[in-house]
Amino acid sequence: MSTIASVDTDMASIAARVDRLPPSRGLVGLVARIAAGGWLEFFELALPGYISLGLINAGLYTKTATGPLFGLLDPKAYATFIAAFPAGMWIGTLVLGRLSDKYGRRTVFTIPMIGYSIMMLLIAVSSSPLLIDILRVLAGIGVGIQLINNDAFISEITPRRLRGKYLATALVIILTSYPITALLGYALVPNHPFGIAGWRWVVVIGGIMGFVVLLVRRGLPESPRWLAAHGRNEEAMTVLAEIEQKIRNEIGRDLPAPDAVVVEQTVKGSWVEMFQRKYGRRTLMMSIFQFTQTISVFGFTSWVPVFLADKGLSIVHSLQYTFEIAILTPFGGLLAMLLAERMERKWQLVSTGVIIAIVGLIFAAMNAPAWIVIIGGMLTLANYWMIGIFHTYNAEIFPTRIRAQAVSFTFSWSRISAIFVGYAVSSLLAAYGAGAVFAMIAGAMAVLVVAVATMGPRTNGQRLEELAS
Secondary structure, eight states: OOHHHHHHHHHHHHHHHHHTOOOOHHHHHHHHHHHHHHHHHHHHHHHHHHHHHHHHHTTSSBSSOOSHHHHTTOTTBHHHHHHHHHHHHHHHHHHHHHHHHHHOTTGGGHHHHHHHHHHHHHHHTOOOHHHHHHHHHHHHHHHTTHHHHHHHHHHHHSOGGGHHHHHHHHHHHHHTHHHHHHHHHHHHTTSOGGGSOHHHHHHHHHHHHHHHHHHHTTTOOOOHHHHHHTTOHHHHHHHHHHHHHHHHHHHTSOOOOOOOOOOOOOOOOOGGGGGSHHHHHHHHHHHHHHHHHHHHHHHHHTTHHHHHHHTTOOHHHHHHHHHHHHTTHHHHHHHHHHHTTTSOHHHHHHHHHHHHHHHHHHHHTOOSHHHHHHHHHHHHHHHHHHHHHHHHHHHHTSOGGGHHHHHHHHHHHHHHHHHHHHHHHHHHHHHHOHHHHHHHHHHHHHHHHHHHHHHOOOOTTOOHHHHHO
């Protein structure tokens, strides 16, 4: 048997054995440990919105960007503070995403996480907006790979019939970062514990959490599918056997026999493959999706306290209502988990795009606090239902050999969007008010809906190898 044929056979065996795995606490535990890095990434993505009023009231940043190119080079603009982190994530996503396919899902976690924590602690003691912006770029490079790696990793170690549910479960865990960050902002930002500005304490907590994540991930196994795809068949079989044995011990019986599977041909993945044949269409669709979804998610979440302050609410009330809205964030992920395998994921993305467009326009017209919280909560649910589904969808439509690279490339468009959306929101809010901001979001959702509806493949219930063939 040739070497390639042997690897193909092992890949088929591993795929079949993974797909027979039953629901178990062991798999949930693996998913939770992988998701820990994503929790930190979302903590950081949520951070600007929940400390925004502290930064602006302290005079470090201004709500409106000034200067050429819509204030793109204004280091004191709050929009620049927002943009710095996704700018770093864009670099980290493109560079480290390729390293994940080359060196392994587990390997690329450690050093970037240490770098992130160090940058966050330096931000907490800095008072120069320009220095803070630079450190946020560096922190973004460190954490930019986390969610990309998570999606590839989890999709490769979970059975096909439960893949969407496990990835959505990971998102539920990850999305708890939003209400926690909002609570920290609400409790600390209006105050000065021990004479230190509250926003600095929130940043310090983020830096410390990076080291906590490293401890949680100690001993995490490598992806068996990745090992087999790189010719490390003996290691792949050993890792998978250990996972299987833990599940046998948990459920108290033997596992069912594996089914026959479609073999994903083992060839060396290349950067250009994602632009060829059917993968090119998928890459274009997901790139459009990622660019537009961020306009909604980032454009809303990072600016909620500012929107509310513009309506005349105090810093305390703005942060209180923002926290009440943020509480619903994990429930959006929970909704995705419940529906992941019950409704075709492609059409869930289309549905959430329509809901976000409509509800966002309604939110812009609200002034009564109760309705602000209710409609803002509905918008939050829709945003994070969409996020909970697309992380499964993006990872499953590409083959193992290029999965992390393809997810990284398409996801990088969300980073580019996140860099500029703050400046767009700042300009529209100053010139025309919140209605114009949510009209922009509705327009972005219209583009998203058309792209996914016309170019997105159906994926529910299909093996990764079938989707890749």
